Amino acid sequence: MQALPGWSKSYLKQLGVEQRAPSPDFLHELCRSHLQVFPYENVSKLLYYHTYQKSNVPTPAEFVENAIRHDYGGTCYANNASFLALLRELGFSGYLVSLADDHAAILITGLLENGESLYVDAGAAAPFFHPVRFTSDPDYVSSFGAEAVQLAPDPLSSSRFRFRRMRNQELVSDSWHFSPGEPREISDFSAAIQRSFEPGATFLSMLRIHLYQLDRQRSLSLKNNSLWINQENGEEHKILLQTVEELEEAIVNEFCLPRLPIREAVRVLLSAGVDIFSPEE
Template sequence: MGMDWVHEYLTLMGISEKQASTPYLKHLLSAHRHVFPFENIGKLVFHDQAYVTEDVERFLWRHRMFHTGGTCITLNLQFSRLLEALGFQVFFLKPGGDHMALLILAPETGEPLYVDVGTPIPLLTPLPLNKHKQTHVPLFAGEKVILKAGDQEGEYTYIRTIADRIVDRKWAFSIDRLYHLSDFRDTIRQSYQADAQYMQQLRCEKWCARKRRMVSLKNKELTIRTHNGGKIKRSMKSREDLMDVLANTFSLPKLPVEKAMDKLEENDHLPWNKDRHISSF
């Protein structure tokens, strides 16, 4: 495999190639979150399971053409390929039985680190997996990720809390059970079923490094969260409004969101579906 794509990948993220190290990993992780959005618009538009696991060149081409990123498997798989090419030791984890995350060995010490660029929350730093204690990582004001060591060695539970209240379901995983891409085939296939979460909604999440804020779109609800705990919410009133937000607030003007909205509307999943039919008479 030619390695031109490594240079291209790093250039897209505004990063130069360096020797593998934990500080470099942290830099790569934050830059990846800033450039490649967590979004399902590409999934809805390029309706092909091979899209999730396509080669790196194709992933980068698609981002250049359409500003796409992906959901958990696409993003973590491509990031894992970049990290391996840069000399990191990378393994796949399967937290909760249907998510993909990465286990990376710290180049300096061999300590296991939990890494995830494929989640709607801004996990911007590698999380050390300590055997006997919890790793607490504050994300934003009041929001934390906790990696809690289990009774058996190598077992952990990923827990997300806001204001010390658990949100989402807990994800159990073991670092002694490592996976291959083929182990995610069923998860990928199921993610394209009509009743799958990301076939029934519009999602886009992006970390804005310069402004230190997370912008999040779920259907027609925009949420902007800042590092100091501020939160702004706004409801989109029209398709045009939504396209404007993706172009200007997210800086992703090429995302093929019109096609994605068409697809969701066909299946009665977008809230202003009915209004549009009335106004078009």
């Protein structure tokens, strides 16, 4: 096995995974751990932009350091670009793919004997605990509780696949699509990344945190001041958080992310005219 740079060793330590040779089982272990350790969140994005005037994706080394210091994860660009960098250091081959110019996911190549690519995604707030064999098993559904995603062949294009998000077995979105034969690097997403930092962009005008806790058979999903606790058996419980103190308590006691600077994120949103505690219209 090849020697790893320091950030990769720290990354694996955060994941609680030991280095070993690339294999489908190892990739599965990495995917499963990533969704439980690194949250899908926009707190880091809010603070990057409003506090540090940054509008770029952190490097993998910065990504790991931010996780250690602040319990950060990120949205799709940060999570998946860093995860791909780690996978490459571990000896996997692969690249990013663009989903409708709104999302970046990972395709891993050369791992299976038949040459089939595997879809990996640590940045969609979706239950991709396994690498998905989307070409040979198009009926496979990645699911957890009421949430599910299927990577289905696009009926309008034989070279394209659709990201079909479902809830309680009903389709809620299939606007994302990707072409496996169009490899991308994070630099190819520069325009999309810049758009994501424009005033009024989705993740500059709301609070969003999602994390899986498989040892407790649940996932946690925060949208502004609404906390959803979703059980693996499909049961759901919504808690409306009324104050910053209640929000901080939920981040510490439920998400177990005590270093996440949630109060600062709320203050940043308020300065931009977004009060996450305002009643929904």
